[in-house]
Amino acid sequence: MKNKQSGMNLPPSKRVGTGKKIKQKLASAMRILTIPLVIVFYIAVLNYNLHESDRRSLTLTQDSPAADAVHVSLKIVNLDVARGEITARMRIRLTGKIAKDEFTPAVNLRFLVNAFQGQQRFELERGERVSPLTVVFPLVGEPNLYPFDTHEAILAFAATKPGQVANPPAAPPSASVKPTSFLERLKKIGETDAGETPPSQVKLVGKTELASRTQVPVSFDLSASIPGFKFDGELLKTGQEQVTGIQLKLRRANNVIVASLGIQLMMVLLALSMLAMVLFGTMKGKGAAIDPLYIAPVLIFGLPALRDTQPGVPPLGAFSDYLSYMWAEWIVAACTIISIWTWIARHRSDNEALAPDPEPVDEEKPSRDG
Numbered sequence: 516m517k518n519k520q521s522g523m524n525l526p527p528s529k530r531v532g533t534g535k536k537i538k539q540k541l542a543s544a545m546r547i548l549t550i551p552l553v554i555v556f557y558i559a560v561l562n563y564n565l566h567e568s569d570r571r572s573l574t575l576t577q578d579s580p581a582a583d584a585v586h587v588s589l590k591i592v593n594l595d596v597a598r599g600e601i602t603a604r605m606r607i608r609l610t611g612k613i614a615k616d617e618f619t620p621a622v623n624l625r626f627l628v629n630a631f632q633g634q635q636r637f638e639l640e641r642g643e644r645v646s647p648l649t650v651v652f653p654l655v656g657e658p659n660l661y662p663f664d665t666h667e668a669i670l671a672f673a674a675t676k677p678g679q680v681a682n683p684p685a686a687p688p689s690a691s692v693k694p695t696s697f698l699e700r701l702k703k704i705g706e707t708d709a710g711e712t713p714p715s716q717v718k719l720v721g722k723t724e725l726a727s728r729t730q731v732p733v734s735f736d737l738s739a740s741i742p743g744f745k746f747d748g749e750l751l752k753t754g755q756e757q758v759t760g761i762q763l764k765l766r767r768a769n770n771v772i773v774a775s776l777g778i779q780l781m782m783v784l785l786a787l788s789m790l791a792m793v794l795f796g797t798m799k800g801k802g803a804a805i806d807p808l809y810i811a812p813v814l815i816f817g818l819p820a821l822r823d824t825q826p827g828v829p830p831l832g833a834f835s836d837y838l839s840y841m842w843a844e845w846i847v848a849a850c851t852i853i854s855i856w857t858w859i860a861r862h863r864s865d866n867e868a869l870a871p872d873p874e875p876v877d878e879e880k881p882s883r884d885g
Contacts (some may be wrong), residue, residue, distance in 0.1 A: 564770060571768045572739065573746035575761060579734035583611030585626070585674040587759075591739035591746070592649075594765075596658045597829065600631060601668045601763070605648040607639070613676060613731065618645050622676050624731065629653075629671045658829045662767045662775040669751060670737075671760040675728040733759040743771050743827050767827070775825045779839035782818055786843035789814060793850040797857050805858045811851035818844050 579586075586608040593602040607626065608617050615621040624639035631653040639645055656666030739746040745768045751760030767775075792807045822828070822840045 567768070567770060568740055568742075571745040573737070573748050573763075574739075575735070575737040575748055575750075577734050577736075577750060577759065579732040581611070581732040583613045584732045584734055585609060585613075585624070587672060587733060587735040589670070589735060589737040589761075591737075591741060591763075594654060594741055594744065596654070596656065596664070596666065596827070599654045599656070601652050601654045603650055603652060603670065605650055607645045607648070609645075615642065619643065620645065625675045625728065627673045627675070629669065659833045661827070661829050661833045661835055662772045662825070665764065665766045668763040668765075669760060670763065671751070671758055672733060672735075673758040674731040674733050676731050677727075678729045730758075735759060735761070737761060739763065739765075743768055745769070771826045775828070775835065778821060778825050779835060782821055782839050782843040785814060785818070786846040789847050789850045793854055796854060805854065807850060807854045808858070811847055811854065814847045815844070815851065818847065 588606040588608070589603045591601060592604050594600065605628075609615075609620055609624075610617075613620055613622050613624065620639045620641055620643075623641050626637040626639055626648075628635055628637075628650050629652065630650045632651040637648060652668050652670050654666050654668045656664055658664050737748070739748070744765045746763060746765050748761055748763045751762040789807065789811060792810070796805075796807055818840065822836070825835075828835075
């Protein structure tokens, strides 16, 4: 009670001085704490991005139990979102009786891929060493949804060798099968048409080729790591027993999304700051109205350059441009026009106010003689 009473008995000037000292101590403490917090945040960001490639990479493996098999090692080396292409480098290894050694076939093999460009069928001649292959696969997606765009690619491949597998004869129709009604037959036809060729299925080997050749089991191992993209994938049912398929799904990496959103937020904040500066200038004198003109031209030509610093950004017209860039550019252009005409109007009014009034002309009095 005594302390409170002594504090209440202090004169106002001393109480104000005590409050200022407390505020100064808090401000100095905040400044001291800010530096280590910034350092900790900086180190945390570096540590998070140190192993960024592990979070966006993909590794898939499928082994074949067959003794005679073709093993394909795939590595994704490039992708072009604008052209819808994904490029893979393939290394073929052989095992079993079809192999003279690991990279030389003992029989004539045929390797088939669903390539988007170039060769789709590769003849692996007996006794000739198999060279690495570079294949371009189709990539499907919507790049204009950057940085939240997603893409898919299907990689399918098969191998055949000379010879035909003897198929067991078809069983005769059983006499105990009951006739079905017309509605049940229509239902079965609809189910067959709906599930006959799903979009995800890829058929590389036709009936004509299967009549004279035998399919060889194919195993694979795949690695995909491209900066700026996060990969995900799974095995695909291709509709044919010995056709191997991989479905790749990819999107922008987390660091790309964060960088893009940060740049877009920066453009919007710059434009809004410019708008606030112009509104302040229109309410003040002539000098304040012309101040934004020193910054506005720089922003008009600087925002396009800032927009292009987004990693992997598509050409102008993407959805993200209508979220930030186009609005920022229009706001800055409007602010420039408003500042110019405000300065012109005020400068003209000031000139009219400073102009001297015309002197009155005295009319000559008529003389008596005249």
